[in-house]
Amino acid sequence: xxxxxxxxxxxxxxxxxxxxxxxxxxxxxxxxxxxxxxxxxxxxxxxxxxxxxxxxxxxxxxxxxxxxxxxxxxxxxxxxxxxxxxxxxxxxxxxxxxxxxxxxxxxxxxxxx
Amino acid sequence: xxxxxxxxxxxxxxxxxxxxxxxxxxxxxxxxxxxxxxxxxxxxxxxxxxxxxxxxxxxxxxxxxxxxxxxxxxxxxxxxxxxxxxxxxxxxxxxxxxxxxxxxxxxxxxxx
Numbered sequence: 001x002x003x004x005x006x007x008x009x010x011x012x013x014x015x016x017x018x019x020x021x022x023x024x025x026x027x028x029x030x031x032x033x034x035x036x037x038x039x040x041x042x043x044x045x046x047x048x049x050x051x052x053x054x055x056x057x058x059x060x061x062x063x064x065x066x067x068x069x070x071x072x073x074x075x076x077x078x079x080x081x082x083x084x085x086x087x088x089x090x091x092x093x094x095x096x097x098x099x100x101x102x103x104x105x106x107x108x109x110x111x112x113x
Numbered sequence: 114x115x116x117x118x119x120x121x122x123x124x125x126x127x128x129x130x131x132x133x134x135x136x137x138x139x140x141x142x143x144x145x146x147x148x149x150x151x152x153x154x155x156x157x158x159x160x161x162x163x164x165x166x167x168x169x170x171x172x173x174x175x176x177x178x179x180x181x182x183x184x185x186x187x188x189x190x191x192x193x194x195x196x197x198x199x200x201x202x203x204x205x206x207x208x209x210x211x212x213x214x215x216x217x218x219x220x221x222x223x224x225x
Contacts, residue, residue, distance in 0.1 A: 031211060040122075042202060042217035043149075043157065050211055058212065090156060098206030098213045099145050104156035 003027045004105035006091050012111045019078040021108050023091030031094045032074040033102065034058070034066060036087040043090070049074055050097065081112045116140055117205050119216035127224050132190040134219045136203035141184070143205040147213070148177065148188050151200045160201070161188070193223045 004025045013019045025032065033048040045058030047066035055066040063085060065077040078085055088109050092102040118137045126132045136146075147162035163170040163177045163186065170177045174193075179186045190197055203216040 033212075035215075037151075040217065042119075043215040045212060045215075048211060056211070092157075097211035101147070101159045101162075102149075102157075102213065104158065106156050 004091060004093055004103050006089075006105040006108050008108060009106065010109040010111075012113060013078075013081045014113055015082060017081050019081050019085075019110065019112075021076040021078075021089055021091075021110070023074045023076075023105055024072055025074075025091075025093040025103075025105075026072065027093050027095070027103060028071070029093035029095050029103075030071065031097050031100075032068065033092045033094075034064075034074065034076045035090045035092065036060070036085075037090060037107075038087050046076065046089075083112050086110060086112045115217070116143075116214040117203055117216040119203050119219050121219060122217065123220040123222070125222045125224060126193050128193060128195060130193050132193045132197070132221055132223070134188040134190075134201050134203070134221065135185065136187065136216060137183075137185045138205050138214075139184070140205070140207060140214075142207035143214075144208065145206045146177070146179065146186055147204050148175075149202040149204060149215075151202065151218070153199075157202065190221070193221075195223045195225050197221060198223050 034046040035043045049068040067075045091105040094100045094102045149157040150160040151157045176189045200218045204213045
């Protein structure tokens with residue numbers, strides 16, 4: 001049974017539109033992360049959170065917002081989607097931050113036209 | 114600034130050969146080095162990890178060799194199989210840091 005789920009699994013958005021990607025985990029983990037994966041760039045951290053109602057900027061936060069309303073849920077918001085945000089987005093959770101195994105969701109494939 | 118670097122970016126080996134994927138890092142406070150594997154269409158998953166108390170970690174056909182002085186590590190995949198074809202990410206974190214720094218990944222293709 002999948003412990004980290006993401007929705008939607010794929011999405012087509014228009015430039016300038018708002019996009020919300022959702023992540024839900026049943027691992028009872030404190031840490032949650034949002035990454036984007038692009039060919040040639042690997043996995044890049046956008047935002048992360050180690051407690052509900054608090055988020056932290058990752059390495060590439062510009063153009064993205066995050067929300068952690070509960071321990072189980074973590075959302076990534078693109079207020080004004082741009083072509084450059086076309087990518088695969090992965091959510092992950094871990095128990096002890098960077099020193100522990102991260103468990104990834106299935107990913108969301110986002111295409112911005 | 115890329116804190117974790119991988120080479121080569123892509124590698125093709127024949128079935129049965131040993132594939133070697135290299136990784137280097139900048140931050141001397143890094144003390145946890147996991148490798149994640151990503152199959153096409155799937156999600157990244159932890160493959161094997163090492164901490165600098167050891168210079169070698171083995172798990173079946175997968176071995177990490179670690180050189181703290183040179184800030185380098187490598188992943189050796191012996192008796193490579195077509196099913197090992199995937200992208201391999203080296204990552205690192207340090208101290209009480211909350212984040213993992215990932216390399217750009219290395220695409221491995223194992224030809225039968």
